[in-house]
Amino acid sequence: MNLDFTSEQEMLRKSVAEFLAKECPFETVKEIEESDEGYLPKLWKKMAELGWMEVYFPEAYGGYSDPFMDVMIIMEEMGKAAYPSPFFSTVILCGLILTEGGTEDQKNALLPKIANGKLIMALAQYEEEASYQPTGIRMPAELSGDQYVLNGTKMFVTDANIADKLIVAADVKDAGITLFLVDAKDPGITCTKMPAIGMDNTCEVIFKDVKVSKDDVVGNPGRGWEILERMFPKAIIAKCAEMMGSCKVSIDMTASYAKERVQYGKPIGGFQAIQHYMANMQLGYDTSINYLYKVAWMADEGMDVTKEVSALKAQVNEQYKYISERGVQIHGGVGTTREFNIALFYRRAKAAEYVLGDTDYHYEKLAQALGM
Amino acid sequence: MDFSFTKEQEELREEFDVFFKEEMKNAPPKWGKGGLESIYATDEGFEFHKYMAKKLGEKGWISRAWPKEYGGQAVPLIEQFIFNEVRGYYGAPGIDGFGVGMFAPTLMVGANEEQKNRLLPPIARGEVFYCQGWSEPDAGSDLASLSTTAIRDGDYYVVNGHKTWTSGAHKADHMFLLARTDPDSTRSRGLSVFNVVMDYPGIEIRPLLFMDNKHVYNEVYFKDVRIPAKDLIGKENEGWALTRQTMNFERSGGGGFLSAKKSVFDIIDYVKSTRRDGKLLSENPVVRQKLAKLYIGTEVGQALAYRINYEQEKGGLIFAASAASESKVFGTELAQRVANYATEIMGLYGQLAPSKWAPLDGEMIDGYQFAPAANIYAGSNEIQRNLIAWVGLNLPRFK
Ligand SMILES: Cc1cc2nc3c(=O)[nH]c(=O)nc-3n(C[C@H](O)[C@H](O)[C@H](O)COP(=O)(O)OP(=O)(O)OC[C@H]3O[C@@H](n4cnc5c(N)ncnc54)[C@H](O)[C@@H]3O)c2cc1C
Numbered sequence: 001m002n003l004d005f006t007s008e009q010e011m012l013r014k015s016v017a018e019f020l021a022k023e024c025p026f027e028t029v030k031e032i033e034e035s036d037e038g039y040l041p042k043l044w045k046k047m048a049e050l051g052w053m054e055v056y057f058p059e060a061y062g063g064y065s066d067p068f069m070d071v072m073i074i075m076e077e078m079g080k081a082a083y084p085s086p087f088f089s090t091v092i093l094c095g096l097i098l099t100e101g102g103t104e105d106q107k108n109a110l111l112p113k114i115a116n117g118k119l120i121m122a123l124a125q126y127e128e129e130a131s132y133q134p135t136g137i138r139m140p141a142e143l144s145g146d147q148y149v150l151n152g153t154k155m156f157v158t159d160a161n162i163a164d165k166l167i168v169a170a171d172v173k174d175a176g177i178t179l180f181l182v183d184a185k186d187p188g189i190t191c192t193k194m195p196a197i198g199m200d201n202t203c204e205v206i207f208k209d210v211k212v213s214k215d216d217v218v219g220n221p222g223r224g225w226e227i228l229e230r231m232f233p234k235a236i237i238a239k240c241a242e243m244m245g246s247c248k249v250s251i252d253m254t255a256s257y258a259k260e261r262v263q264y265g266k267p268i269g270g271f272q273a274i275q276h277y278m279a280n281m282q283l284g285y286d287t288s289i290n291y292l293y294k295v296a297w298m299a300d301e302g303m304d305v306t307k308e309v310s311a312l313k314a315q316v317n318e319q320y321k322y323i324s325e326r327g328v329q330i331h332g333g334v335g336t337t338r339e340f341n342i343a344l345f346y347r348r349a350k351a352a353e354y355v356l357g358d359t360d361y362h363y364e365k366l367a368q369a370l371g372m
Numbered sequence: 373m374d375f376s377f378t379k380e381q382e383e384l385r386e387e388f389d390v391f392f393k394e395e396m397k398n399a400p401p402k403w404g405k406g407g408l409e410s411i412y413a414t415d416e417g418f419e420f421h422k423y424m425a426k427k428l429g430e431k432g433w434i435s436r437a438w439p440k441e442y443g444g445q446a447v448p449l450i451e452q453f454i455f456n457e458v459r460g461y462y463g464a465p466g467i468d469g470f471g472v473g474m475f476a477p478t479l480m481v482g483a484n485e486e487q488k489n490r491l492l493p494p495i496a497r498g499e500v501f502y503c504q505g506w507s508e509p510d511a512g513s514d515l516a517s518l519s520t521t522a523i524r525d526g527d528y529y530v531v532n533g534h535k536t537w538t539s540g541a542h543k544a545d546h547m548f549l550l551a552r553t554d555p556d557s558t559r560s561r562g563l564s565v566f567n568v569v570m571d572y573p574g575i576e577i578r579p580l581l582f583m584d585n586k587h588v589y590n591e592v593y594f595k596d597v598r599i600p601a602k603d604l605i606g607k608e609n610e611g612w613a614l615t616r617q618t619m620n621f622e623r624s625g626g627g628g629f630l631s632a633k634k635s636v637f638d639i640i641d642y643v644k645s646t647r648r649d650g651k652l653l654s655e656n657p658v659v660r661q662k663l664a665k666l667y668i669g670t671e672v673g674q675a676l677a678y679r680i681n682y683e684q685e686k687g688g689l690i691f692a693a694s695a696a697s698e699s700k701v702f703g704t705e706l707a708q709r710v711a712n713y714a715t716e717i718m719g720l721y722g723q724l725a726p727s728k729w730a731p732l733d734g735e736m737i738d739g740y741q742f743a744p745a746a747n748i749y750a751g752s753n754e755i756q757r758n759l760i761a762w763v764g765l766n767l768p769r770f771k
Contacts (some may be wrong), residue, residue: 262510337582
């Protein structure tokens, strides 16, 4: 066994951390949250220059072919900074879809653009029913000549408002779920940002007679769900890494507040009630983070992690909520303000809970994976 | 034993019910559950609060439980409890939690006759709204360590200091202020209570934004603010004992469980009419169990609230003090569970703030953000648990 990161990985972690500490302090995070764009183009460009977009992309398409563990590290650090950006939508969700299921032409055309920071992408999977299941994808894509025509509504499409291209999951008659590359600026598309607890870019996207060329089918018609399923495990690992990074700062900022804040002549961190909360938070963190690392390693080794990613997401959902919620409680009143940073994480924990399956969804998937 | 209400009490409930059901049709859009955010975050919200207060004042319902000498009808507490339950169920405003809930009873026990005659009637008429000037940046749970001073100068007290968290100060007419009148004193000695008119020169109010960016709470700065000495409530330097009584009034709410029950019923309606993955949400055993658990919470919480009310009526305040802490802890944490389970049950929609897309008008996700605040204010749940252990169970208390 070797549970250490390589020195390159430690360096990567350090450089992401330093970059975000300098470029995106929490004051900037709040400004971004309050902006329409929900991200800072300037930082996006800089990140591309630093080479963080293409870390895991295959060398053949201009990437570094690094282990996914490295992406996990980047996400963990982004979670610590509560950094709002389309990294997850573009590099993780759509990047994985393209690397796992795209045609040669698509990979050659799109992955280098993502790497250069010139292409922002968003995945349009969920619909009005808000199901995580393949049966939730009902939007029809009708073949007409050598084009498909999309009509319908997609919900909870994160970053659609700033995306250049969307990957849209739709149902093709006789073939089944199919993924389409769609120009986000198509005149038949209406995109509206919805107000949400995460103050993020979750959008409603309405498609009216949007025409897509056959060449813009990702992989082959009818293969959509299969491709999504190949994307899910690593995307869940990445999301959980971000959430765990957020847990870590939540604990750290709460512990330091508890040492400073004096009531009844004592630092509140000296009260046993507070100490027990903090001990539980630490327990939640240490159990989850080591499991995250294990599952990320398994995925890099090419093992089947269907079971593990469900266990992981359910565990991290619960712990992130617990840790950030107790973090607010220990801060007292100031913890509930816009000014103090712990509430950023309290809000974001709720938003993260729904990403790629909520807790109850993953409990059920895990039960099934366990043969029940 | 008899848990039933009398016929008169049932009729009264019906009367309240008809009134609130009708009046709530006038609520502004996106009104919410009638909490601090509903009232103070928007101008329309506060206008509706004032409108309702006036109506309730005209009906004499604000002061029903007050002694006759202060213009009340001296009805038994249980009637007020029923009133609060029904009002909570409809999320209706009109009762100023600070003026009516906390300061009026404080005046009744601590003010002189001139003050009672001057200050109580406008509260009863629903015309004057209060805010609570207690907390300071360095004095939260440990309120007695506060440092705002009020120094006697002829017929005035001159106030300097910084209050924080003051809910609704930007809308309030008056504040009940706790300040240090003896600058050489420490902790609970040397504090006094004042009635402060909010437009006195030298008072500056700045917003303290909540996590969702709403303006409900405030920082209030006092710079050489001159308060007439006649507005000292009770004796100089003896404000702590009076404030302890105000705290008891603050904590003995108890009408909140019917409001939580209303939320549970709203969620039940939602799951019975929302399909996902080919089934109604109400067919999902996990959803069913969550709602069953919440319902149990509202039932047992309400039963405890009845007991507290009954004991208070009988004068069994020793039991009631620790039980009021239990009710505060249980009620706030139940509200938190309601909001969390509801937003879990809604799936992806659970994250949406009030908007055309949000189920139940986004009340549940608003509640999810407000819940931690309720666990902290009016004596944090840690402080309440300390009291339950020390007062209720007589466990040792380490210094
Ligand atoms: C939404 C909201 C509205 C409010 N409205 C008003 C208002 O209108 N007027 C007003 O005057 N105040 C108001 N307050 C302030 C409120 O009274 C204080 O927040 C509360 O007293 C707690 O103080 P604090 O925030 O300074 O937390 P602290 O006292 O600093 O507490 C921090 C943490 O330490 C814990 N702690 C403290 N002491 C102990 C102990 N002995 N044992 C164990 N744990 C302990 C607390 O429980 C908390 O978890 C409001 C607060 C909120 C959140």
